[in-house]
Structure formats: C-alpha cells, structure tokens
Amino acid sequence: MRIFFQAARAIGLTVCLAAGTSAAISQTRNDDAANWPRRVVKLVVPTAPGQASDVLARLLADYLSKAFGQPFIVDNRNGGGGFIGLSIAAKSPPDGYTLVIASSGPLTVSPAVLSKVPMDTVKDLEPIANIALTPQVILVASKGPYKSLSDLIGAAKKKDLAFAIPPLGSTSHLAYAAFARSTNTNFNLVPFKGNVDSATQVIGGDVAAMYDTVPGALNLLKAGKLRPLAVAASQRSPFLPDTPTLGELGIQNSEAVGWIGLAAPVKTPPEILEKLASQVQRFLADPAVRASMKAQGFAPGDSATRESFKTTIRSDLAHWSKVAKEANIHVD
Known part of the structure; x- marks a missing residue:
C-alpha cells in the first residue's frame, strides 16, 4: 500500500511539473508575441x-x-x-x-x-x-484597327485572330478563357514566356490582343503604344477612367482581379x-x-x-x- 501511495505522489508531482512547464512555455510565447519584434x-x-x-x-x-x-x-x-x-x-x-x-x-x-x-x-x-x-485589362495596339472591344469580338468571329497568353496556365490565360466563354469567341492562343514578349508582338501587329495587369501595362499605355479596351473588374480602374469594365459592356462572369x-x-x-x-x-x-x-x-x-x-x-x-x-x- 505504501508503494502505491509513493507511486501516486510521484505521478502527481510529474503531472504538476509538466503542467508548470507547459504554462511557462505558453507564458513565454505570449510575452514574445507581446514584445514582437525584437530583431530583424x-x-x-x-x-x-x-x-x-x-x-x-x-x-x-x-x-x-x-x-x-x-x-x-x-x-x-x-x-x-x-x-x-x-x-x-x-x-x-x-x-x-x-x-x-x-x-x-x-x-x-x-x-x-x-x-x-x-x-x-x-x-x-x-x-x-x-x-x-492588379486587375486584368484587354489590350490591343494603339495603331491597330480595333478601337473598341466590339470591334475585336466582331473581327474574331469573322476570321482567325491571335491572342497572346503570357504564359499558359497564368491568370491572363484563365481570364481569357472566362472572356472567350462569355462572348462565344475563339482566338488562336499564342503562349509567351512573359508580358514583355506578348506586348512586343501586339504592338508589332503580329498578335491581335492580350491580357495584362494594369500595373504591368501602365508604362506602355502612358507611352501610347497600347490601347485598353476593357478592364476585367467590377469597377473602372482609377488609372484608366475612360476604359469600361467588361460588365459595362454586357459581358458577365469574366472578372479577373x-x-x-x-x-x-x-x-x-x-x-x-x-x-x-x-x-x-x-x-x-x-x-x-x-x-x-x-x-x-x-x-x-x-x-x-x-x-x-x-x-x-x-x-x-x-x-x-x-x-x-x-x-x-x-x-x-
């Protein structure tokens, strides 16, 4: 019986020590969080x-x-x-x-x-x-034939047009997929490694259009080399106040922000x-x-x-x- 009580006391002491250690660790973590940051x-x-x-x-x-x-x-x-x-x-x-x-x-x-x-x-x-x-925006060459999104969609339904995707599986690619589905259009997709290569081809007239983010395209837009046709967002971009959203143009379920x-x-x-x-x-x-x-x-x-x-x-x-x-x- 004495051995039993000694064992019980030992177990109880161990539990108390463990609980005390756990509480100390928890308190240390709380103190660290309260005083964060203390270093780089x-x-x-x-x-x-x-x-x-x-x-x-x-x-x-x-x-x-x-x-x-x-x-x-x-x-x-x-x-x-x-x-x-x-x-x-x-x-x-x-x-x-x-x-x-x-x-x-x-x-x-x-x-x-x-x-x-x-x-x-x-x-x-x-x-x-x-x-x-970083909302996506549909872009064409400023010196190209497409002055509006309806121009681009209309041309795509009459002839094969190329659309740049930088690269496959990117946000731009999925934004295009949603746009094509909503407008019942089908472009020839041309994948590039990045938006710079895509923009070069669009500006040169080898590719009809592309998607890019507003920040990514802003310098070329300011330089007058690209024309924005529509922003894939619920509201107009403050950087492109004259560019309509896809929703304003009657194209639903195509937001890409x-x-x-x-x-x-x-x-x-x-x-x-x-x-x-x-x-x-x-x-x-x-x-x-x-x-x-x-x-x-x-x-x-x-x-x-x-x-x-x-x-x-x-x-x-x-x-x-x-x-x-x-x-x-x-x-x-």
Whole structure:
C-alpha cells in the first residue's frame, strides 16, 4: 500500500511539473508575441528583384521598419512559379520573424491548373492583409484597327485572330478563357514566356490582343503604344477612367482581379498577425505610400481584415478552379 501511495505522489508531482512547464512555455510565447519584434524580420518575396511584387514589398518593408523600429529586410526567392519562396516561408518557424508576399497567381490560379502543388496554399499560410489589386485589362495596339472591344469580338468571329497568353496556365490565360466563354469567341492562343514578349508582338501587329495587369501595362499605355479596351473588374480602374469594365459592356462572369498580399507561416501568434494587419492598413492610408503606389499603377487592396482576406483567397481559388475545369485547362 505504501508503494502505491509513493507511486501516486510521484505521478502527481510529474503531472504538476509538466503542467508548470507547459504554462511557462505558453507564458513565454505570449510575452514574445507581446514584445514582437525584437530583431530583424525577413520578408520573403517569391519573385525576382524589380518585378511588381518586389517593388511593393520594398515599399512595405521600409514602412514597417520605421513603424516597428526593427529592420524588415527583403529576401528574393524566385522560381517554381512562386512556390519556392512560399514554401520557404511556410516551413519557417511561426514566430513572426519570417513573412511572405503572397499573390493571387500561386495561391489561387496555380492550384486550379496544376495537378500537384508543393503546398496547401490555404492551410499552410496565415493571411494578414491584401495590399494591392492588379486587375486584368484587354489590350490591343494603339495603331491597330480595333478601337473598341466590339470591334475585336466582331473581327474574331469573322476570321482567325491571335491572342497572346503570357504564359499558359497564368491568370491572363484563365481570364481569357472566362472572356472567350462569355462572348462565344475563339482566338488562336499564342503562349509567351512573359508580358514583355506578348506586348512586343501586339504592338508589332503580329498578335491581335492580350491580357495584362494594369500595373504591368501602365508604362506602355502612358507611352501610347497600347490601347485598353476593357478592364476585367467590377469597377473602372482609377488609372484608366475612360476604359469600361467588361460588365459595362454586357459581358458577365469574366472578372479577373489579381492581388498582392502579405502572409505568415501557419500558427503564427494572432497578436503578431493583428499588429501587422493594423500597420498595413496605416501603410495603405499613408499619403506618401499612396502616391508611390499610384506611380506604379497599384490600387490599394480591398480586404480590410485578416478574415476578409482569407475569404478572398478561398473565393478566388473556387472561381479559378471552376474556370479551369470548364475550359479544360491543365498545365503539368
């Protein structure tokens, strides 16, 4: 009997020690989150330097460095359609010291067209904030014969016209698929590695039209080399106020609005995520930031909270999966 009580006391002591240790760890984590950041924060950018996401990331990193009093440094990890950088971030410790620029392409388009992706874009990351919108716009050569979208559609129904896709399986490709389905048109698709090559062919008259984001096409539009025919968004772009939306032209179910957001590894403490979300909202409201974003053709993101951004990701993934299935688009 004495042995039994000694064993029971030993077990009870072990349980108490374990509980105490667990409580101490929990308290440490809470303290770390409350006092975050205490050191350098790495902002992974899954693109090469100079691309749209990188430009926006550097603007954000500079702002957050000043706001939090700690360095936020950009770490470019290009390749794999964005999944190299995203995977690195997703596998990092969820302590708030590794963040990632998360854009709509790899998070919602790639999973819709690829049979396998190296991560679960919904479950492996914690959405923080939607920073900028990048709606698609249908473009033709400014010196070409098409003055309106009806001109382009009418010509496509009478003869074979080429439409540039940069590249297959991209947001532009799925945007085209939705547009072609809604207008009952069929162009000859010409894939290119990037939008620069596509624009060159359109401007030269070898390809009739293309899709690109407003920020991506803005310089060529300002230079008068491309003509915008329609924006694939619910509202007109502030950068192209005279260009109608597809909806205004009677073309439904063809919206294609990309975005660039901020995310963290799953299980990052909510206190840290909320701190970041609040600062991103201040970032987007800052006059100097808005001027810089305007110069680059970025419209501020429309998901004001972490939960609304998460809803946007899930909704877009479902939308593009439906478009890819209906158009039988698979890129493997």
